[in-house]
Amino acid sequence: MTINRLKARNYSIIVGKNSLSTLQIEVKNHCPQCKKIALVIDKKIPKKFVLKIRKILKNYKLFIFYVSSSEKIKNLNQINLIINKLLKLNFNRSDLVIAMGGGIIGDMTGFGASIFKRGINFINLPSTLLAQVDSCIGGKTAVNSKHGKNLIGSFFNPRVVISDTDLLKSLPKREIICGFAEILKHSIINDKKFFNFLKNNTNSILSLENKILAKSILKSCKIKLSFTEKDFKEKNLRMKLNFGHTFAHALEIQNKYSNKLNHGEAVLIGMLVAARISKLKNLCSSSTLSAIENLYQKYALVKNLNKYLNKKQILKSIKFMKNDKKKDDEKISLILLSSIGKTTSPGHHKYKSAQVEKLIKKLF
Numbered sequence: 001m002t003i004n005r006l007k008a009r010n011y012s013i014i015v016g017k018n019s020l021s022t023l024q025i026e027v028k029n030h031c032p033q034c035k036k037i038a039l040v041i042d043k044k045i046p047k048k049f050v051l052k053i054r055k056i057l058k059n060y061k062l063f064i065f066y067v068s069s070s071e072k073i074k075n076l077n078q079i080n081l082i083i084n085k086l087l088k089l090n091f092n093r094s095d096l097v098i099a100m101g102g103g104i105i106g107d108m109t110g111f112g113a114s115i116f117k118r119g120i121n122f123i124n125l126p127s128t129l130l131a132q133v134d135s136c137i138g139g140k141t142a143v144n145s146k147h148g149k150n151l152i153g154s155f156f157n158p159r160v161v162i163s164d165t166d167l168l169k170s171l172p173k174r175e176i177i178c179g180f181a182e183i184l185k186h187s188i189i190n191d192k193k194f195f196n197f198l199k200n201n202t203n204s205i206l207s208l209e210n211k212i213l214a215k216s217i218l219k220s221c222k223i224k225l226s227f228t229e230k231d232f233k234e235k236n237l238r239m240k241l242n243f244g245h246t247f248a249h250a251l252e253i254q255n256k257y258s259n260k261l262n263h264g265e266a267v268l269i270g271m272l273v274a275a276r277i278s279k280l281k282n283l284c285s286s287s288t289l290s291a292i293e294n295l296y297q298k299y300a301l302v303k304n305l306n307k308y309l310n311k312k313q314i315l316k317s318i319k320f321m322k323n324d325k326k327k328d329d330e331k332i333s334l335i336l337l338s339s340i341g342k343t344t345s346p347g348h349h350k351y352k353s354a355q356v357e358k359l360i361k362k363l364f
Contacts, residue, residue: 004218009229013137013161015217017210020049020125020164024056030159031121033094036061038086040109041362042069042101046170053100058216060096063089069104069146071257076152082112086120096159102128103135103263107150109161110141114156124158128171129179130264132163133186133220138228138238144257148320155233163217168208176206178264183216185271188292189243192341194219195291202299234355239346243335244271250317251308261308268301269309274361278337278353281349288339311364318356332356 003016014022026032037060039053054062065082067073086097097120099109106124126136131288142153170174183205187195197216198205204212224241231238247270250265255261272292279289296302302309321332331350335343351359 002214006221006225008157008225009139010157011160013163013221015132015163015165015221016214017165019162020029020052020056020166021233022164022203023053023123023125024036026123026160026162027057027060027096030123031094031096034060034096036063036095036119036134037098038082038089038091038096039064039098039100040082040105040112040204041066041099042105042127043067044069045100045167045171049127049167050098051291067101067105069101071104071144071252073147074104074108076143078108078362079112079115081207082109083116086112086116089106091116091120093117093120096123098123098125100127101131102126103131106131107137107142107153109139110156110158111153112136114141114154119156122156124161125167126163129168129217130182131179132165132168132217133179134182134224136161136163137221137224139232140234148253149244149257152239161352165208165210165213165217168213173206175264176208177268178262180205181264181267181271183220184295185243185267186220187240188271188275188337188339188340189240189335189343190223190226190341191219192339193296194223199291199295199298202295206299210272211259236346239333240335240343243337243343244274246270246321246332246334247273247314247317251313251319253288253320254313254317261305265302267303268296269305271294271303272309273314273360273363274334275337277334277359278344280359280362281336283344284337284339288337291340311360314360314364315357318353321353321356347351 003019006013043066097113099106113120124136126132139155139157141156142150145151168362201212205216227238248266251266275292278284
């Protein structure tokens with residue numbers, strides 16, 4: 001059993017097979033005064049993991065809140081329910097809230113923890129590949145609004161993140177590809193060597209081959225941390241992580257957060273559109289775009305997404321880009337590509353809606 005520990009400035013990230021076994025000692029170390037624990041958990045988590053958590057935390061008063069995870073429940077109503085339960089059970093700031101699920105559960109629970117009595121201890125146990133490589137890193141917590149995704153939130157770090165790769169075995173391949181989208185993004189924006197590694201090892205990641213998988217999760221986390229540690233509140237550098245996401249979030253809202261298009265799939269489309277715009281604007285070379293498109297093709301990453309990767313869908317989604325939480329003016333800001341491993345600077349490419357429409361019409 002190999003368990004890897006990655007140190008962030010204010011918390012640790014533990015990655016590996018059976019890494020949940022570290023939970024007891026982590027709770028003891030980080031929350032020594034804790035008596036009560038609330039576990040907010042996705043209903044889909046296999047029962048054996050719930051039993052394992054119960055056993056590990058047997059010395060605490062454990063309260064389990066089961067949630068049916070979907071973007072539609074990631075809202076203030078759900079936060080209100082959780083917070084009222086904690087108040088009714090007389091939780092104190094020295095107690096602990098644990099999230100166990102994908103990014104939706106982690107984002108929502110983290111936000112609830114950040115505002116409960118101005119901040120209660122929080123531990124994240126991400127159960128999807130997407131959450132393990134992306135949403136659990138960097139301290140962003142949020143819920144959705146009818147005006148857009150993640151518009152109500154806070155910056156709040158967990159005490160520790162434990163990413164047990166055993167949890168991924170119960171996921172359908174579609175969910176694994178969803179997480180892989182963010183791994184790929186991290187390589188495209190920051191590390192050509194890692195991108196070349198992915199060109200040869202994507203099948204091993206998608207089939208959850210343990211050593212390659214753990215290595216890729218760790219590398220992805222390191223890349224994201226290199227941005228978030230320098231720019232925690234997303235004033236500049238961290239915005240580079242939004243490569244492809246302006247289009248992705250707009251497509252998700254356009255499709256009403258339905259399961260027909262998940263976040264990773266939207267990101268895969270968004271990155272492809274952003275890369276093509278980069279070439280169209282002569283910001284990157286044909287070989288840069290070809291390298292990305294060849295990897296997509298080799299592993300059939302957008303094989304079933306033609307319904308969304310088309311002019312009509314993307315044009316219809318542009319109106320939702322106006323409410324992007326990262327905007328500081330009326331224009332749409334795009335992170336574009338200079339080469340594999342290097343993006344344009346945040347704020348350097350801003351366009352009016354009509355200009356984005358023109359670019360999309362030229363692409364398709």
